[in-house]
Amino acid sequence: VADALTDLGKWEGHDVRLPDVLAALDRLRCAGQVTATRTSVVSLVVVAPDAEAGQRACDTMNTLGARHPGRTIVLVLDGAEQGHLDAIVTLHAAPLEGIATWSEEVVLTVRGGARRHLDSLVEPLTLADLPVVVWYFSTGPRPGDPLVETADIVLVDTKEMGDVAVFPEVLELARRRPLIDLSWVRLTPWRVLLAGLFDGAAYRKFVTGVHAAEVHGKPGPRHLLAGWLASRLDLPRRALHLADARHAALRLSAEAGAERAVFVAERRGEERLVRASAHVENGPSHEELLPLPDTSLAWSLAHALSDLEGDPIYEQALAEALDLVA
Amino acid sequence: VADHDNPLFEGLDDERRAPPCVLVVFGASGDLTSRKLMPAFAELAENRQLPSAFAVVGVARTEMSDEDFRARMREAVGEGNPAWENVVERFRYVAGEYGEPETFDRLKEVLDEIDRERGTGGNRVYYLATVPTVFSIVATALGEHGLARPATEDSFVRIVIEKPFGHDLESAVELDRQLHAVFDETQIYRIDHYLGKETVQNVLALRFANSIFEPIWNRRYVDHVQITVAESLGVGHRGGFYEQAGALRDIVQNHVLQVLALTLMEPPASIDAQGIRDEKVKALRAVDVLTPEEVASDVVRGQYDDGWVEGEQVAAYRHEEGVARDSRTETHVAMRLRVDNWRWAGVPFYLRTGKRLPKRITEVAMAFHGVPHLPFQAGQAKGLDPNALVLRIQPDEGITLRFGAKVPGQAFRVRTVSMDFSYGAAFLEETPDAYERLLLDAMIGDPTLFIRTDEVQEAWRIVDPLLKAWGEEEAPLSHYPAGTWGPKEADRLLEREGRKWRTP
Numbered sequence: 096v097a098d099a100l101t102d103l104g105k106w107e108g109h110d111v112r113l114p115d116v117l118a119a120l121d122r123l124r125c126a127g128q129v130t131a132t133r134t135s136v137v138s139l140v141v142v143a144p145d146a147e148a149g150q151r152a153c154d155t156m157n158t159l160g161a162r163h164p165g166r167t168i169v170l171v172l173d174g175a176e177q178g179h180l181d182a183i184v185t186l187h188a189a190p191l192e193g194i195a196t197w198s199e200e201v202v203l204t205v206r207g208g209a210r211r212h213l214d215s216l217v218e219p220l221t222l223a224d225l226p227v228v229v230w231y232f233s234t235g236p237r238p239g240d241p242l243v244e245t246a247d248i249v250l251v252d253t254k255e256m257g258d259v260a261v262f263p264e265v266l267e268l269a270r271r272r273p274l275i276d277l278s279w280v281r282l283t284p285w286r287v288l289l290a291g292l293f294d295g296a297a298y299r300k301f302v303t304g305v306h307a308a309e310v311h312g313k314p315g316p317r318h319l320l321a322g323w324l325a326s327r328l329d330l331p332r333r334a335l336h337l338a339d340a341r342h343a344a345l346r347l348s349a350e351a352g353a354e355r356a357v358f359v360a361e362r363r364g365e366e367r368l369v370r371a372s373a374h375v376e377n378g379p380s381h382e383e384l385l386p387l388p389d390t391s392l393a394w395s396l397a398h399a400l401s402d403l404e405g406d407p408i409y410e411q412a413l414a415e416a417l418d419l420v421a
Numbered sequence: 422v423a424d425h426d427n428p429l430f431e432g433l434d435d436e437r438r439a440p441p442c443v444l445v446v447f448g449a450s451g452d453l454t455s456r457k458l459m460p461a462f463a464e465l466a467e468n469r470q471l472p473s474a475f476a477v478v479g480v481a482r483t484e485m486s487d488e489d490f491r492a493r494m495r496e497a498v499g500e501g502n503p504a505w506e507n508v509v510e511r512f513r514y515v516a517g518e519y520g521e522p523e524t525f526d527r528l529k530e531v532l533d534e535i536d537r538e539r540g541t542g543g544n545r546v547y548y549l550a551t552v553p554t555v556f557s558i559v560a561t562a563l564g565e566h567g568l569a570r571p572a573t574e575d576s577f578v579r580i581v582i583e584k585p586f587g588h589d590l591e592s593a594v595e596l597d598r599q600l601h602a603v604f605d606e607t608q609i610y611r612i613d614h615y616l617g618k619e620t621v622q623n624v625l626a627l628r629f630a631n632s633i634f635e636p637i638w639n640r641r642y643v644d645h646v647q648i649t650v651a652e653s654l655g656v657g658h659r660g661g662f663y664e665q666a667g668a669l670r671d672i673v674q675n676h677v678l679q680v681l682a683l684t685l686m687e688p689p690a691s692i693d694a695q696g697i698r699d700e701k702v703k704a705l706r707a708v709d710v711l712t713p714e715e716v717a718s719d720v721v722r723g724q725y726d727d728g729w730v731e732g733e734q735v736a737a738y739r740h741e742e743g744v745a746r747d748s749r750t751e752t753h754v755a756m757r758l759r760v761d762n763w764r765w766a767g768v769p770f771y772l773r774t775g776k777r778l779p780k781r782i783t784e785v786a787m788a789f790h791g792v793p794h795l796p797f798q799a800g801q802a803k804g805l806d807p808n809a810l811v812l813r814i815q816p817d818e819g820i821t822l823r824f825g826a827k828v829p830g831q832a833f834r835v836r837t838v839s840m841d842f843s844y845g846a847a848f849l850e851e852t853p854d855a856y857e858r859l860l861l862d863a864m865i866g867d868p869t870l871f872i873r874t875d876e877v878q879e880a881w882r883i884v885d886p887l888l889k890a891w892g893e894e895e896a897p898l899s900h901y902p903a904g905t906w907g908p909k910e911a912d913r914l915l916e917r918e919g920r921k922w923r924t925p
Contacts, residue, residue, distance in 0.1 A: 196843065287438070287469060290429035294472045295441030296575050297540030302427050327428040368503060371473060379540030381473040383507045388469075408432030 103186040103197070110179040113219055116201060123186040124197075135198075137165040137400060138221040140229045142213065142242065146171050146204070151392075152232050153200060157187070158393040159400075164189070168220050169202040170213055178207025180216075213242040221245075226403055230396075231256075235264055243272055248403050250396075252277040258315030259420045266413050273405030277395040279412070282319060284388030285360065289345055292358045292373045301349035301356045301375075305330065308347050311340035311361075320345065322416030323408070337419065354378065362387060439465070439864035441474030442544035442577075443535050445528065447559050448551035449479025449490065449514065453583065455497035457614075458550060461856040466504040470861055474540045476511040478531055482518055490514035511539070519551070519558050525566040532568070543572035546863050547580045556582055557599035564603030581610040581863050584675050585666065586872070589888055590881035597874050610863045611872040615676040617855030617862075620818035620844060622870070624683045624785070625692060627812065627820065634810070635688070637789070639764045644807065646684065647771045647786040647923055650677050651778040653730050655903070656752070660743025667750045669722075669887060672774040676783075678705065678880045679872070680814070681770065684785050685760060694869040698876060705879035707762040716890040721899060721910040723753035725777040728903030735777060735903045749898050751891075752776040755911035758883075771915060773922070777903035782925045783814040802835045811923075818844040818852075 106119040139156060143149035149171040156167045181204040189196050201220060209216060221227050229236075229246035233255040236243050243249060249272050253261055268274055293302040305328050310321040320343070321335050344361035356375040363370050363384075372382035446454055465471050479490050491512045498505060513531050517524025535541055547563065549556055560580065563569045571578050580600070587593025600609055615621055628634055637643070650672055656663040663671065685704035689696030711719060727737040738744055738752050753775030760770060789808040802825070809823040820842045828834040862870055890896060899908030906912075906922060915921050 283433070284469065286429065287433055290427055290433060291438055291469075291472060293427050293429065294438070295474045295540050295544075296542045296573075297441075297474070299426060302429065324429075327431060373473060373540075375540070379474070379538060381539050383473050384503055385469065385507065386467075386503045406432055 101188045103188050106184045108182045111182050112180065113216060116182045116184060116203070117219060119184045120199065120201070123184060135165040135222050135225060138225055138227045139165060139167045140217050140227060140242070141167065141169045141232050142229065143169055143171050143232045144234050148232050149202060152230065153202065155392050155396055159397055164196050164198045165225065166199040166201065166220065166222050168217060169200070170216065171202065171204045172210050173204050173206045175206045178209060180205060180209065213240070214245045217242060217245060228400065228403065235261060236268070246272065248405070249274045250277065250399055254278040254315050259318055262413060262417045262420060266410070266417060269405065269410050269413065275399045275402065275406070276409060277392070277399060278315060279319060279406070279409045280395045280398050281390040282316060283398065284390070285320065285343060285345070286323065288360050288369065288371055288385070289358070292360070292371060297375065297379050298356065298373050300351040304351045305347045305349040307334050307336070308345070309336045309338070310345055311338045312343040314339065316343065318416040318419050319412055321419055322414070323412035325415040326411040332418070335419065437861060437865065438470050439472055439475065439861055440544060441472045441541045442546055442864055443476045443478060443532055443541050444546045444548060444864070445478045445480060446548045446550055447480045447519065447555070448549065450481040450483040450485065451550055453550040454479070455493070457856045458548065458860070459494050459497040461854055461860050462508065463498040463505040464854060464857045465861060466508045467502045469504065471508060475508065476513065476535045476539060476541065478528065479512065479514045480524065480528060481516065484516045485514050487512065487514050519555050519562065522562070522566070525562045525568065529566055529568060543576035545578045549580065549582045553585055556596060560600050560603045569603045577866060579608050579610055579863055579866070580604055581612055583612055585670060586611055586877045587881065588670060590878060590885045593877050593881050606874055610868055611877065612859055613675045613679055613872055614855040614859065615679055616870040617859040618814065619852045620814045621680065621683065623818070623844065624812055625697070629688050629692070640766055640768045642789050643768050644788045644790045645769045645771060645920060647788065648677060648680055648684070649923070649925055650680070650774040650783045651781060651925065652776050653778060653781045655725070655735060655777050656738065656741050656744065658742060660741045664744055664748060664750050668752055668754045668774050668776065669884060673754055673772065674880050674884045677772050677774055678883060680783070680785060681772065685765060687764070694867065697869055698873045702873070702875045702879055705876065705883065707760050707765070708883050709759040709761050710882060711886050713886070713890050716887055719757040719914065720887055721755045721908060721914055722751035722891065722896065723775065723899040723901050723908035723911065724748070724750065725752050725903045726900050728777070728905065730777055730779065730904040737903070751898065753901060753907045753911070755907060755914055757914055769918065771922070773907060773911060775907050778906055779904055781816065784925055785812040785814070786923050797833070797835060801833055804837060805835050806837045
């Protein structure tokens, strides 16, 4: 998390046209009193269902500070049919190792027919030659949303969208466009942890001999984890045991010849700790207590923005998860 | 690197994680272990890059129990995270003299015990955080106790040694002979922490991932190159060591020549250990060895007097702790080198390094030829400098491109401007500490950023004539006030050719 941002300038307009917004951006840049480096790596477009969600998205992006500079364009969808546009343009400076780095934030409140043509608002605002990430904050894109086509990568969060209920539409979207699911990103530390339990000759041989997997947790994440295990280890449905639980826990039972082993990764109660262990019957074992990984929204967004590629492993895990839900 | 035999690691290729192993630190009670290695381990633990089947065994002469060693390492890191606490719990300690067989018998017992209990599979990384005189003693003892070779086809044994790799070419060759009597070259990881710096590696990315720089990276466009490795600190408590080493051995033979090699090298066929190191060796081989006359004319050695650095008054080198009052050890070296190959023939390379300079900075500056004809009237291009591309390695890592631009206004005037790219500001990822990166590489088995035996020898080949010239007679030693960029003679080295040092 970077140091606090400083506002270098701000412009607000009601009932404006997009050229007014572009002109305001230019003026703010020229009038900046602070010498700042303008290094941009991304145009992030956020589609927010209301002003509160828009604010949360801005706060999250600002938390990253100078670490991921670029232009954030927040489209707040207002239900009013009267078609005017409100805009707030802010130029931020984020200090980083003694250098101030610019980032820009454009919040547009969109009403009327423009809500169905968000691409027309976004295209003039995106930065040339840089990836355009469209983040559907808490809802998915409506069917046929042309904004999806302007995105180099679509960002969703199945947890915010409604967990397992939205799996079919997200899978369809993932097959059509490169997509990152922040819920999947949050599972990365768990996947690394579990995969790492099989490191080393003494344990590796068990990874292809897993015959039972228990996955406890909240709906959505537990389905994705179970889907991941099923797709990677070719586990049949009957080998998977899913149960509702407040905290995640995974337990894999495996055999290699006559040897048996158990691999566990589980969050311990209310402590923000994960217990990870591998135990070979009559053989070596290890156990460690690790801090619960940071899976805040800012962390997931940061992780997603550094990758910017679709993930075929996710797609396969999601397809298996969908079978599990059915 | 993710384990590709493990299907659960598919799609997690970017997640670098060490394989199960035991890391044995010789010199475990020393400064390097506490100051550099343990904080790096703590960071690796926090980032979950250490495997569960992992342990550290400290070896040193100081009598300590396992628990004392753990307490000392906890203290070295300070407030740890639970992951680090977890790692420290697995630390073991073996006290003993490096020259006594009992020390290694005991070490063998402890290693076998850890293998049985934790499944570390006979994988070992020996880290020699000791004085260099002990390197060959430890290596020989490891060989004699059957600890230098992998126990199975699947396991590995590596040894990491810290610079200095010898004190001249002859001693470097002898050290290698002793190490190679026990270990294969592929098992030896010679660490120069400079190569672990993200921005040193970024030189490779800049040169070989972009099509716009490589075509101008040659004698046709480059007028000269300046490499600066400047430190604002003095010798601190290292006076005794520094008296023997001097700036030439301490910085030029390794850090400066490594940066030079990355700047000079041809594009490798692949960015891997062999590809990069082969090209670096070729580049170093192309550097002309200076004759005694050239050492006298093209190399300047200096020593700092008292002065002011960063607002504080500092003592002269000769008044530092552990330094002789009449010391003639150099704390500053400036030199002009030639590189005889197709790409660089005729381009002078100016290198300088020093202690107690105005600020800490490392950079490579490529100064380009001026335009063949300036089509401006007198005064219109006053103050316009030739183009320069500066690779800033530390601090404020990034790239600066210097070019001419029109000053806004009715008049037509051209002035030099700098376009800055700040590395830290463009990417989200935290830059790993150099030791963190290199320790993980050693455990993973990626030797790309470690120095191969032929690189070491080529570097000594360049430096040896200077050592000989300075050793054979009363070599001139210039003095400079602390807080300046070095002796006047260093400035003259460039001025006589119509150039000047950059002010970084």
